[in-house]
Amino acid sequence: MTTKTALVTGANKGIGYEIAAGLGALGWRVGVGARDDARRESAVEKLRAAGHDVFGVPLDVTDDASVARAADRLDELDVLVNNAGITGGMQQRPTTADLDVVRTVVETNVIGVIRVTNAFLPLLRRSASPRIVNMSSGVGSLARQSAPDASELTIGPVAVAYSPSKTFLNGVTVQYARELRDTNIKINVACPGFVATDLNNFRGVRTPEEGAHIAIKLATLPDDGPTGGYFEDAGRIPW
Template structure:
C-alpha cells in the first residue's frame, strides 16, 4: 500500500481525459489512466511516464459491471485511498454522421436513434454511477476526496431552451443533463463525508467525439476539470461550472 495521493481518470487514453491525467500528474499526484484497450492505455501511460510523470494504466470499461468491479479490486490492492475521481469517459454515437458540411449538427429529435441513445446513456450516465459506487470505499478513505463529472454545455436545459444557444443533440445532451442530476445527488450524500462532487463543462473541444470540429484545445478544456479536482476545503459542491464560473442548469 502507498500513502501517495492518487487520482483516477476514466476514458483517459486520448483527448480531454489524457490531458487531464497529464495535468493532475503534474501536480504531484499519482495518476491512474483508465482505459478499455490495453495497447492504447499502456502506450498513453508510458508516454506520460517518459515525460517524468507517475502514471499507470488501469483497465476500465465503464459500461461493464465486471470491468468496473475488477478495476476497483485492482486499485484497492495497490493503494490505501483515492483522492480524485474524474468521470470523463463519454461517447456520442451517430454524432459525427449527423454533422452537415458546415459542421453543424443536423439530426432532429424526431430522427434520433434509440439504440444510439441507450448506448450513450450506458457510458455517459450509468458509467459514472458504476464507477463512483465501485470506488467509493477508496474515496471515503481519503481525508478530502474530489469527484468531477465531465458534463457539457449541452447538459444545460436553460441553454437548450434558449434562442439558438445549443444544437438540439437530444441523445448526448440529455445524457449530460442526467449526469448533472447525478452530480447533485452524490454531492448531497457525500458532503458530510468531506467529498466534493461537481460537474465540469469543458466546452466544444476538438476531439474524436466530434471529428475534431470543436474550437477549443484539450489544454483549454482540462482547466476547469483540474480546478474542480483540486479544490481546497470549503469549496463548492453540487455545482455545474465552466472556467468562468457557475452555469445554469
C-alpha cells in the same frame, strides 16, 4: 507529504489524457483508465516519458466486472474524474431517433458514471480530501438549450441522445452531492468547453489542454470549496 492518487476514466486520449497529465504535473500519482489495451499503454508510456507518475487501469465503464476489477487494483484514491463518454454519432433528431443509440449513450455517459463512482466510493471515503469530477458539457444546460437566442455554436446541434445524457449526468451529480453533503466528499460537474477532439471530428475551438483546466481545478478544490455545482472556466453554468 503523501502523494495523492487520482483515477481518470477515458484517459488514453483527448481531454482525459490532458487531465491525467495536468494532475501528474502537480506531483500526483494518476491511474490512466481506458478499455483499449494498446491505447492505454501507449498513453501511459507517453505520460511516463514526460516525467509523470502514472499507471494503467483496464476499465470499461459499461461492464460491471471490469469496473469491479479496476476497483480491486487500487489501494487508495483521493480523486475520481469520470471523463469517459461517447456522443452516439450524429444526427440525433428526436423524431427519427434510434432508441438503441439513446440507450447506449445513456449507458456510457450516465449509468457508467454511477457504476464507477459507487465502485470507488469505499476508497474515496478513506481519503482526507476526496473529490469527484464528472465531465459534462455546456450542452447539458437546459437554460442554455432553451434560450430563444441560443446558437448551435454554444449549445450544439439537436441531439436527443448526447445532450440529454449530459443533463441527466448533471442531475445525478446533484443527487450524489445531496446524499454526501455530510461527508468530506466534494462532487462537481465540469464543462470543458468546445474542445477539438475526435468526438466532434476536431471541430472544437479549444485545445484538450484548455479543456482539462476546469477538471483539474475541481479535482484540487480546497476543503471549503463548493460541491454539487456546474462549472466552466468562466464560473458557474446555469442548470
